[in-house]
Amino acid sequence: MAATLFVVVGSQVPKLRGRFNDVATAVPVYAAFLVVMAVVGVAAARVARLDVGRARALVFTGATRNSLVVLPLALALPAAYAVTPAIVVTQTLVELVGMLVYIRLVPRLIPAKEAAGTDLPSAT
Structure with a gap:
């Protein structure tokens, strides 16, 4: 999967032609989504x-x-x-990095010592 993603990313870079800022502006939105969904997930x-x-x-x-x-x-x-595929790939890259952060963060948000859904931390 990593090799495939590398090939896809490589195929999109030449198509950007100076539109890296368009792609970069999407990164904070994708990162914010990860933060919001952590809170929403814990609350749910x-x-x-x-x-x-x-x-x-x-x-x-x-x-x-x-x-x-x-x-x-x-x-x-x-x-x-032409920038749309690059933005889609950027979303995937941000999501992958976010999942690495979640691997460390989620056990802290939802510790194993909590029994049967009781005493889950509040989402606020």
Whole structure:
């Protein structure tokens, strides 16, 4: 998967032609989504009184969007939208980095010592 993503990223760089700022402006939006979804996931798990494993799975699942599913559609767009595939790939890259952060963060938000969804930390 990493090799495929590397090839896709490499194929998009030449198409940007000085539009790196357009792609970079999307990064804070994707990062903010990850932050918001961590809070929403913890809150939803608390409301649903999920056990630790399910609560953690909910947080991870809520934050991932499988953006590469739409990449073929983005690649089929006319040349005027050439930056769109790069933005889709950027979303995937931000999401992958976010998942690495989540691996450390989620166990702190939802510790294993909590029993059966009780005493989950508040989302605020």
